[in-house]
Amino acid sequence: MHLNISEIFYSIQGESLYAGLPCVFIRLSGCNLRCAYCDTQYAYNGQKAMSIDEILDRVEGFSCPLVEITGGEPLLQDETPALVDALLAKGYLVLMETNGSMDISRVSKKCVRIVDIKCPGSGHVDQNDLANLDRLSPVDQLKFVLTNRTDYEFARDLIFDTWQQESLPVPAPIPVPAPILFSPVHGCLKPTDLAEWILADHLNVRLHLQMHKILWPEAGRGR
Numbered sequence: 466m467h468l469n470i471s472e473i474f475y476s477i478q479g480e481s482l483y484a485g486l487p488c489v490f491i492r493l494s495g496c497n498l499r500c501a502y503c504d505t506q507y508a509y510n511g512q513k514a515m516s517i518d519e520i521l522d523r524v525e526g527f528s529c530p531l532v533e534i535t536g537g538e539p540l541l542q543d544e545t546p547a548l549v550d551a552l553l554a555k556g557y558l559v560l561m562e563t564n565g566s567m568d569i570s571r572v573s574k575k576c577v578r579i580v581d582i583k584c585p586g587s588g589h590v591d592q593n594d595l596a597n598l599d600r601l602s603p604v605d606q607l608k609f610v611l612t613n614r615t616d617y618e619f620a621r622d623l624i625f626d627t628w629q630q631e632s633l634p635v636p637a638p639i640p641v642p643a644p645i646l647f648s649p650v651h652g653c654l655k656p657t658d659l660a661e662w663i664l665a666d667h668l669n670v671r672l673h674l675q676m677h678k679i680l681w682p683e684a685g686r687g688r
């Protein structure tokens with residue numbers, strides 16, 4: 466059993482509720498989308514084939530309890546669920562970031578599934594598998610990457626339409642099945658604008674900045 470690997474590296478987790486923690490990243494090759502703001506285009510094409518045992522050996526060398534599988538799109542590869550299971554069996558806390566276009570239930574619920582919902586600015590709003598909203602568990606996280614006000618309104622309205630059948634403004638926090646993150650595209654949408662919009666609408670979401678972009682604004686691969 467082999468997976469196509471783009472890179473394996475050790476860095477600071479930057480895109481979830483685990484942001485700020487040291488983390489080993491396993492970046493898988495291949496993606497079925499081409500988001501307008503994609504910063505990992507180098508992961509589109511196949512790189513090195515590695516067995517699960519080889520990946521586990523490499524991860525072990527970093528002596529880090531937190532591991533994230535990312536891409537590309539991890540769910541494109543048939544062996545990804547087995548890799549998740551193997552990492553869990555070794556006792557790692559496992560995160561898997563997915564672009565939200567594929568069924569997340571193929572991967573163990575013991576893994577923290579960080580699920581994107583693509584907004585219009587990505588160019589792929591029609592490819593969301595919205596059935597994933599019913600597949601979330603409380604340990605999972607839902608993430609909206611936002612480029613502008615249109616994206617914000619799309620995300621806000623989807624949350625309200627899905628979990629609260631009332632019109633704005635809402636008087637109480639919305640009950641949601643998993644934490645929701647609103648993340649502005651670095652250098653595209655001002656975080657302060659997004660903060661003001663969230664406050665104005667009383668949204669029960671977390672404003673999330675891409676920490677690795679703040680720490681290493683010029684970095685490419687391996688960060």
Ligand code: SF4
Pocket residue numbers: 496497498499500502503504505506508536537538564
């Ligand atoms: S899903 Fe992720 S890796 Fe794929 S094109 Fe979009 S941003 Fe890039």
